[in-house]
Amino acid sequence: MPEGPSVRKFHHLVSPFVGQQVVKTGGSSKKLHPPDLQSLWLQDTQVRLVLHFGGGGFLAFYNCQMSWSSSPVVRPTSDILSEKFHRGQALEALGKSQPVCYTLLDQRYFSGLGNIIKNEVLYRARVHPLSLGSFLSPTHLEALVDHVVEFSTNWLQDKLQGKQQHTQIYQKEQCPAGHPVMKDEFGPPGGFQRLTWWCPQCQPQFPPEGPHQP
Numbered sequence: 001m002p003e004g005p006s007v008r009k010f011h012h013l014v015s016p017f018v019g020q021q022v023v024k025t026g027g028s029s030k031k032l033h034p035p036d037l038q039s040l041w042l043q044d045t046q047v048r049l050v051l052h053f054g055g056g057g058f059l060a061f062y063n064c065q066m067s068w069s070s071s072p073v074v075r076p077t078s079d080i081l082s083e084k085f086h087r088g089q090a091l092e093a094l095g096k097s098q099p100v101c102y103t104l105l106d107q108r109y110f111s112g113l114g115n116i117i118k119n120e121v122l123y124r125a126r127v128h129p130l131s132l133g134s135f136l137s138p139t140h141l142e143a144l145v146d147h148v149v150e151f152s153t154n155w156l157q158d159k160l161q162g163k164q165q166h167t168q169i170y171q172k173e174q175c176p177a178g179h180p181v182m183k184d185e186f187g188p189p190g191g192f193q194r195l196t197w198w199c200p201q202c203q204p205q206f207p208p209e210g211p212h213q214p
């Protein structure tokens with residue numbers, strides 16, 4: 001799953017072509033017949049494929065997945081990089097009686113939030129990934145949402161400037177304070193299990209005996 005800032009950078013690069021008509025196609029794809037795209041208008045971008053536009057500009061897509069879609073699905077209220085991101089809705093979701101690391105990856109409330117952002121914001125807010133949202137103080141929940149918005153916005157800015165985003169806990173062996181970092185796979189029962197890094201000293205668990213704690 002690409003994270004929001006990567007998708008946004010892609011969008012930033014290709015958006016000048018939205019609203020233009022395809023005058024010539026190239027490339028090949030097992031899923032789509034590129035000539036079928038000729039004379040169509042680019043309405044939105046999610047996408048090997050080459051689209052040529054009037055005026056000489058063209059777009060080449062590599063390693064992409066293609067599918068026909070009726071209309072773009074955009075819910076700005078759950079998009080962590082949108083000005084319309086609904087904090088109240090996000091806070092309510094985070095406050096549920098389930099591990100916060102599950103809720104953060106729930107795209108219904110945190111669209112664009114991927115595994116890197118999840119690990120980083122939990123560390124920065126000093127929240128254990130398996131803490132139940134219902135046991136966290138409003139201050140902790142607010143801090144988590146603040147870090148989601150701040151980290152993803154900074155990551156996007158860095159990406160647009162060609163800079164690398166530095167992580168503090170993701171794929172690290174030590175946290176910035178020098179403590180050894182733990183790593184395990186966490187996810188909802190029957191759901192996708194994602195690698196999670198955390199520092200047991202900086203990120204205490206609430207309640208202490210969580211559902212996955214031995």
Ligand SMILES: [Zn+2]
Nearest residue numbers: 175179199202
């Ligand atoms: Zn630590």
